[in-house]
Amino acid sequence: MAAPIDFYFDFSSPYGYFASTRIDALAAKHGGEVVWRPILLGMAFKVTGGQPLPTLPLKGDYGKHDMARCARYYRIPFRIPTQFPVATQAPGRAFYWAADQDPRKAKALAAALFRAYLVEDRDISNPEITAEVAAAAGYDRQAVLAALKSPEVKERLVKETQAALDRGVFGSPFVVVDQEPFWGMDRLEQVDKWLATGGW
Amino acid sequence: MAAPIDFYFDFSSPYGYFASTRIDALAAKHGGEVVWRPILLGMAFKVTGGQPLPTLPLKGDYGKHDMARCARYYRIPFRIPTQFPVATQAPGRAFYWAADQDPRKAKALAAALFRAYLVEDRDISNPEITAEVAAAAGYDRQAVLAALKSPEVKERLVKETQAALDRGVFGSPFVVVDQEPFWGMDRLEQVDKWLATGGW
Numbered sequence: 542m543a544a545p546i547d548f549y550f551d552f553s554s555p556y557g558y559f560a561s562t563r564i565d566a567l568a569a570k571h572g573g574e575v576v577w578r579p580i581l582l583g584m585a586f587k588v589t590g591g592q593p594l595p596t597l598p599l600k601g602d603y604g605k606h607d608m609a610r611c612a613r614y615y616r617i618p619f620r621i622p623t624q625f626p627v628a629t630q631a632p633g634r635a636f637y638w639a640a641d642q643d644p645r646k647a648k649a650l651a652a653a654l655f656r657a658y659l660v661e662d663r664d665i666s667n668p669e670i671t672a673e674v675a676a677a678a679g680y681d682r683q684a685v686l687a688a689l690k691s692p693e694v695k696e697r698l699v700k701e702t703q704a705a706l707d708r709g710v711f712g713s714p715f716v717v718v719d720q721e722p723f724w725g726m727d728r729l730e731q732v733d734k735w736l737a738t739g740g741w
Numbered sequence: 742m743a744a745p746i747d748f749y750f751d752f753s754s755p756y757g758y759f760a761s762t763r764i765d766a767l768a769a770k771h772g773g774e775v776v777w778r779p780i781l782l783g784m785a786f787k788v789t790g791g792q793p794l795p796t797l798p799l800k801g802d803y804g805k806h807d808m809a810r811c812a813r814y815y816r817i818p819f820r821i822p823t824q825f826p827v828a829t830q831a832p833g834r835a836f837y838w839a840a841d842q843d844p845r846k847a848k849a850l851a852a853a854l855f856r857a858y859l860v861e862d863r864d865i866s867n868p869e870i871t872a873e874v875a876a877a878a879g880y881d882r883q884a885v886l887a888a889l890k891s892p893e894v895k896e897r898l899v900k901e902t903q904a905a906l907d908r909g910v911f912g913s914p915f916v917v918v919d920q921e922p923f924w925g926m927d928r929l930e931q932v933d934k935w936l937a938t939g940g941w
Contacts, residue, residue: 585799588799589799589800591797592790597789597790598788598789598790599788599789599906599909599911600789600791600911602909603922606922607928610931610941611931614931614941709799709802709803711799711800712800722803722806727925728807731814734814741810741814
């Protein structure tokens with residue numbers, strides 16, 4: 542089957558990054574294509590009353606330990622960034638601007654942005670850093686910087702996040718197969734079965 | 742290897758219930774024994790700033806959907822209770838009172854209490870119901886009711902929860918292998934590997 546698969550994530554989310562390294566291959570096994578959709582988790586937290594995991598008592602320390610352990614378990618390069626989490630307007634805007642030109646090339650940009658932040662500890666909340674990463678991925682640096690300041694591009698990321706919230710998406714990663722929602726890297730196994738069987 | 746394995750859970754937690762159906766068999770594969778330790782999640786929420794999942798906007802609805810879907814995925818009998826969540830002082834106290842007599846028999850009591858609440862929709866926050874479930878599991882009903890009112894037994898559950906918090910336990914299920922913490926039913930796969938390999 543080839544159900545539409547939406548993959549929501551925030552560029553500051555390690556679990557979103559981990560899922561991003563596996564979601565396309567997982568979907569391809571079943572003939573599916575994935576649409577990548579960065580969101581602003583901060584907007585979701587305002588609705589759910591959530592807080593960034595690293596800031597929470599007990600959970601924050603556990604979370605950082607678990608992220609590093611999961612990265613080793615799945616053999617994914619990873620380092621807890623010095624600034625963690627960060628605002629992700631810059632990478633999110635760059636992504637949608639790039640995706641409107643070429644969705645496939647935009648996924649490579651997203652992967653490079655995740656690596657920059659969560660492997661190389663580069664602060665992608667800084668537009669200059671996001672533009673540098675984009676330039677290395679083949680985009681025009683000045684065009685990226687201009688896009689990051691464009692009212693249309695800014696609005697686009699907010700609208701995408703609002704549309705995600707409107708369909709019940711509140712976390713990262715979050716995968717929707719047809720109308721079926723799956724929250725968390727931990728649910729990729731069930732996503733796999735859902736794609737294979739159409740549900741249970 | 743036979744590392745000590747502590748299994749923390751709240752009797753109102755479906756994911757704790759799901760894990761309870763698998764944890765002993767998982768440990769036994771590696772020659773391990775599991776100590777079951779019910780806690781009061783409400784005390785943990787005061788530290789982490791958390792809230793019961795079913796009460797949260799967006800997350801609550803998703804959570805109930807995910808619980809039911811996970812139960813079908815793992816083929817575990819389950820029904821969302823009418824009152825959900827409930828306070829779990831009564832089953833927690835009954836458990837520790839029973840565990841001091843015979844830990845193995847107390848696990849059977851815990852399993853019966855989980856079933857009563859999360860399969861048969863019986864409100865185990867009511868001491869009379871918890872006592873009925875215990876009576877069916879071979880305990881003296883009046884002795885159970887007396888234990889539920891005993892200051893020592895009440896204090897015991899609070900102390901166990903505080904000791905759990907002191908070592909960083911804040912959720913349900915939560916498994917600690919030696920000093921290594923694993924939060925969530927989703928981490929049983931990693932617990933399995935940890936027991937097999939001693940870590941990675």
